[in-house]
Amino acid sequence: MTTPTLDIYSYLDQDEKKDLLRLLTAGSVDDGKSTLIGRLLFDSKKIYEDQLSALERDSKRVGHAGEEIDYALLLDGLKAEREQGITIDVAYRYFSTNKRKFIIADTPGHTQYTRNMVTGASTANLAIILIDATKGVITQTRRHTFLVSMLGIKHVVLAVNKMDLVNYDQKVFDEICAEYKAFITQLDVPDVNFIPISALKGENLVEPTTLMPWYHGKSMLEFLESVHISSDRNFDDMRFPVQYVLRPDLDFRGFSARVASGIIRKGEKIMVLPSRKTSTIKEIITYDGNLDEAFPPQSVTITLEDEIDISRGDMIVYPDNLPRVERHFEAMLVWMDEKPMDPCVQLFLKHANNTTRVRFDKIQYKIDVNSLQKSSVNHFELNEIGRVVLTTNKAIFFDPYKKNRSTGSFILIDPITHNTVAVGMIIDKLNSEDLPSKIVDEKTLEANKSLIHRGECLVSDAQREKRYNQKGTTIWITGLHGSGKNELAFTLEKELFDQGATVVLLDGSSIRSGLSNELDFSPADRAEHLRRVAHISKLLNDQGIITICSFISPDESIRKQVIQIIGEDRFNLIYMDASLEFCKKNKPELYEKFEQGLIENIPGADLPFTVPENPTLVLKPENRAQNTKTILEYMADLKIFPIV
Amino acid sequence: MTEYSLSHLKELEAEAIHIIREVAAEFENPVMLYSIGKDSSVMVRLAEKAFYPGKVPFPLMHIDSKWKFREMVEFRDNYAKENGWNLIVHSNMSAFEAGVGPFTHGSKVHTDIMKTQALLEGLSKYKFDAAFGGARRDEEKSRAKERIFSFRDKFHQWDPKNQRPELWDIYNARVHKGESIRVFPISNWTELDVWQYIRLEKIPIVPLYFAKERPIVNVDGNLIMVDDDRMPKEMAAKAEMRMVRFRTLGCYPLTGAVESEADTIEKIVEEMMTVTVSERTTRVIDFDQDGSMEQKKREGYF
Numbered sequence A: 001m002t003t004p005t006l007d008i009y010s011y012l013d014q015d016e017k018k019d020l021l022r023l024l025t026a027g028s029v030d031d032g033k034s035t036l037i038g039r040l041l042f043d044s045k046k047i048y049e050d051q052l053s054a055l056e057r058d059s060k061r062v063g064h065a066g067e068e069i070d071y072a073l074l075l076d077g078l079k080a081e082r083e084q085g086i087t088i089d090v091a092y093r094y095f096s097t098n099k100r101k102f103i104i105a106d107t108p109g110h111t112q113y114t115r116n117m118v119t120g121a122s123t124a125n126l127a128i129i130l131i132d133a134t135k136g137v138i139t140q141t142r143r144h145t146f147l148v149s150m151l152g153i154k155h156v157v158l159a160v161n162k163m164d165l166v167n168y169d170q171k172v173f174d175e176i177c178a179e180y181k182a183f184i185t186q187l188d189v190p191d192v193n194f195i196p197i198s199a200l201k202g203e204n205l206v207e208p209t210t211l212m213p214w215y216h217g218k219s220m221l222e223f224l225e226s227v228h229i230s231s232d233r234n235f236d237d238m239r240f241p242v243q244y245v246l247r248p249d250l251d252f253r254g255f256s257a258r259v260a261s262g263i264i265r266k267g268e269k270i271m272v273l274p275s276r277k278t279s280t281i282k283e284i285i286t287y288d289g290n291l292d293e294a295f296p297p298q299s300v301t302i303t304l305e306d307e308i309d310i311s312r313g314d315m316i317v318y319p320d321n322l323p324r325v326e327r328h329f330e331a332m333l334v335w336m337d338e339k340p341m342d343p344c345v346q347l348f349l350k351h352a353n354n355t356t357r358v359r360f361d362k363i364q365y366k367i368d369v370n371s372l373q374k375s376s377v378n379h380f381e382l383n384e385i386g387r388v389v390l391t392t393n394k395a396i397f398f399d400p401y402k403k404n405r406s407t408g409s410f411i412l413i414d415p416i417t418h419n420t421v422a423v424g425m426i427i428d429k430l431n432s433e434d435l436p437s438k439i440v441d442e443k444t445l446e447a448n449k450s451l452i453h454r455g456e457c458l459v460s461d462a463q464r465e466k467r468y469n470q471k472g473t474t475i476w477i478t479g480l481h482g483s484g485k486n487e488l489a490f491t492l493e494k495e496l497f498d499q500g501a502t503v504v505l506l507d508g509s510s511i512r513s514g515l516s517n518e519l520d521f522s523p524a525d526r527a528e529h530l531r532r533v534a535h536i537s538k539l540l541n542d543q544g545i546i547t548i549c550s551f552i553s554p555d556e557s558i559r560k561q562v563i564q565i566i567g568e569d570r571f572n573l574i575y576m577d578a579s580l581e582f583c584k585k586n587k588p589e590l591y592e593k594f595e596q597g598l599i600e601n602i603p604g605a606d607l608p609f610t611v612p613e614n615p616t617l618v619l620k621p622e623n624r625a626q627n628t629k630t631i632l633e634y635m636a637d638l639k640i641f642p643i644v
Numbered sequence B: 001m002t003e004y005s006l007s008h009l010k011e012l013e014a015e016a017i018h019i020i021r022e023v024a025a026e027f028e029n030p031v032m033l034y035s036i037g038k039d040s041s042v043m044v045r046l047a048e049k050a051f052y053p054g055k056v057p058f059p060l061m062h063i064d065s066k067w068k069f070r071e072m073v074e075f076r077d078n079y080a081k082e083n084g085w086n087l088i089v090h091s092n093m094s095a096f097e098a099g100v101g102p103f104t105h106g107s108k109v110h111t112d113i114m115k116t117q118a119l120l121e122g123l124s125k126y127k128f129d130a131a132f133g134g135a136r137r138d139e140e141k142s143r144a145k146e147r148i149f150s151f152r153d154k155f156h157q158w159d160p161k162n163q164r165p166e167l168w169d170i171y172n173a174r175v176h177k178g179e180s181i182r183v184f185p186i187s188n189w190t191e192l193d194v195w196q197y198i199r200l201e202k203i204p205i206v207p208l209y210f211a212k213e214r215p216i217v218n219v220d221g222n223l224i225m226v227d228d229d230r231m232p233k234e235m236a237a238k239a240e241m242r243m244v245r246f247r248t249l250g251c252y253p254l255t256g257a258v259e260s261e262a263d264t265i266e267k268i269v270e271e272m273m274t275v276t277v278s279e280r281t282t283r284v285i286d287f288d289q290d291g292s293m294e295q296k297k298r299e300g301y302f
Helices: A006-017 A033-043 A049-062 A079-084 A111-121 A139-150 A170-184 A220-226 A442-451 A461-468 A485-498 A508-512 A523-542 A556-566 A580-586 A588-595 A621-637 B008-026 B038-050 B070-082 B093-097 B102-125 B141-145 B191-201 B265-274 B292-299
Strands: A019-026 A091-096 A100-106 A126-132 A155-161 A191-196 A239-241 A244-246 A254-258 A269-273 A277-285 A299-304 A315-317 A324-335 A347-351 A354-367 A385-398 A409-413 A420-429 A474-478 A503-507 A546-550 A571-576 A617-619 B030-033 B060-063 B087-090 B130-132 B149-152 B180-183 B212-219 B222-225 B240-245
Touching: A006 B191, A006 B265, A019 A033, A019 A111, A019 A139, A019 B008, A033 A091, A033 A100, A033 A126, A033 A220, A091 B141, A100 A111, A100 A220, A111 A139, A111 A324, A126 A139, A139 A170, A155 A170, A155 A220, A170 A191, A191 A220, A239 A254, A244 B008, A254 B008, A299 B008, A347 A385, A385 A420, A474 A485, A474 A523, A474 A556, A485 A503, A485 A546, A485 A571, A485 A621, A503 A508, A503 A523, A508 A523, A523 A546, A523 A556, A556 A571, A571 A621, A580 A588, A580 A621, A617 A621, B008 B038, B008 B130, B008 B180, B008 B191, B030 B038, B038 B191, B060 B102, B070 B087, B087 B102, B093 B102, B191 B265, B222 B240
Parallel strands: A019 A100, A019 A126, A126 A155, A155 A191, A474 A546, A474 A571, A503 A546, A571 A617, B030 B060, B030 B130, B060 B087, B130 B180
Antiparallel strands: A091 A100, A239 A315, A244 A254, A254 A299, A269 A277, A269 A315, A277 A299, A324 A385, A324 A420, A347 A354, A347 A409, A354 A385, A409 A420, B149 B180, B212 B222, B212 B240
16 A cells, blocks of 8 residues: 655645636637637646547647647537637636636637626636737727726736747837726726737746746736735625525524625624614624634624524625615616617516616616727617616615625526526616606605796686586596406597597506606505606696596505595596406416516505595496496586586 | 635635525525535535535435446435435336346446436426536536526526526526526536545545455456446456546446555545546546537436
8 A cells, every 4th residue: 555645745735725816818719818728727737638639639620720739629618619610608717736726717709799708707806818919909908908897807917929929029018018008097907917928839828938038027827826816805894695594493593695795793783784673793603613703705604692584685784884775776787688678678686695676767878898989879789788777676785896896796687588688787876866757855846836837727627618528537447457447448438539528548558658667566666657647637637638547556545646636526436346366367467477476566466455445436347338338327427528 | 914815615615605505595496416426425515514503405316327336325325314314316217127227228328318317307206496416617628618507498408509697696596487407516616626625524425436456347448347246247257356446436337447546535636636537538428429418418417
């Protein structure tokens, strides 16, 4: 039996202590990017012999490097793209040296693959941007640098490759560096470095250069081994976004998460968002023993001194250092889906272990990644980037992405396809003057009133009644989804029109597609939506016109608000009294979607629907033929229409 | 100033625990696929860590091809019992009873029926909506682009062209009924990381990984161990005792041993650093055709 040499023990002990650097390489095949990575892997002895022999075989079949070994073939994983000779996705590579472990996110450089570059950059500490010394700074270089800066990477290395083709000339290198510096100073990258290399010849990659005596800096690998990254994380703002509530038995309640930022300490007073309840950290638990403090990116479990109701998505913070707690914010958005954005559709937003619905309030601009020019657009296509205003259904707890990568990033998920359609980086909450117009407080309302002078109307109500032979009145139909409201409304409109009445029909789909298109179906937004409808109806009634309003209007307080706006004397409430079973049969698609969890906020199902206290008429959808007649008789009796 | 910095292994561990907890929080019915191999052993320990001091809220499932090494099955049952795991063992029983096996049907048919089909059958039977696997991106080229949350359609198929973008550590866990996600919490670990972790955490592994004198038959250059009497007699007759160990574990007739003296983890690592053959070459199934792993993944194999 042999004993392992002492070397292996010291190797393993040293290996155990190495830290991890995640880096991104950006550039196209033409820049020699794959060759660079292949070299780093090869020279750090990571390439095994059999992979090498397969490589030699493949090089002869589809290689683009002639008779030499094509290092790029090591990297292209999937069959189709190997044959096409392009890399179409992010591939992750692993190698280690005596000092550090490395994960390379290898992303392609083509314009259409912004999406992949953004993906690779999202987890990287450092980016190597490759430049061809014979071409200098090109559009693609600027695009890569912009994306790297947008994704908050703090260290950039400009690798000026193919120095062998320009005779290792210092002048070429200096000129490229100067041009690049002028560009990158406009962006927000704190640490920029320049290294001349030849990936093909292996020059200045691992060993210091001998062919460029004018260069006194580190070789590529020396630099990657020594760049200081541990202080890049945010250790200032403690954020613990609860991921999982651990309840093995009734006596134990632990809250598990990865520390997103800051230092969480035993004995410190904390606050829980959104409840704002406070307590003290009792223990920080791990399988390997309790800790006095934990820091990002550790995954731990904490317990509290007090029993507070906390669930997944809540955030534990220190009371003197709170994140933003907002529903409205601005973000840079990258559209990742083949299907273009539909700004009217609501999506799911996943952020810090929290999922909520979100809608687009506004697209501020689109930014062209090549020219950095801004332009106004009404939607985004795949790989497009821009600044947007978003509103979530419930408040989220965030920090600007620049300050905090973990609490400033989110993804958007399509509620039907479930694809990740976009990703975003939060800029900040929205300034109050820029908030969507629907948010109006009492003060502003009073101030507005004093500014507006009402003109004097020269047409009297009596004159209008005589002209139209009707009284300006609202027929408001309430009832569940699928109760037959709209059917009744349209039939009634037709009958009234045929008999000579002047009538306007207002229903959910017509108002929501325009006037209320930024509102959702939450109770708050529903109230705002109906407030708008009530005001339209009032204006029309003022002009002597009959309105038929078909809206669920699920609760008494909303209806009272509507009555107050329109006026009790000309408001008539029709209640479509349909059972939930009837509605489900009548509108099966909607209720199926609800059952599958695709939609929410359905009155009568997950939201309450209160039966009106004093409706003018109660109709049953089963009496379809009779219902219109009942209303017409009622209108005639009260001389709403016809008056004579 | 205190330096708040983690070693690479502690960072990978924190990442894996985060992923495992996310699945437990987001899915109704997850399962951890357990191959009894070293990577699975690491993954299982990570799950135990993720929910400590509580119990892991999902079961383990082993797809038993009925041709695993006997030592694997013994190790599996002991581990599950000692550590209180809920263990599901699933096999394609109808095919087994019909006599499907590697000696009679060849490696391709056997693997497809007893591994891939059995896996799909097991996942469907229990209606699992998420399944953890211990695959690593550095194992094989087609895995380098695999997501951590890898979406599968209702036929359990993987579409490499249609993968969901995966950024930061935010994972999209939404699936429709019948669709599922395969989750790879140790995606970013290398083979060395796995051995180092087993060494530091003193994780028990199947003794087959360590060198020992074993009855070996040389089949076209593959060193196959005689593990039971189902090996054809004329083949088994050629067996001789050789000092070998296994770099990967699977069905015994399809898993080649390597000649080795390495009987401790340190010696294994030393051997790994000096021997230049990557680990999957000892699995016979990969040789079929170039890109064969990609093909298998499309069909639903891990």
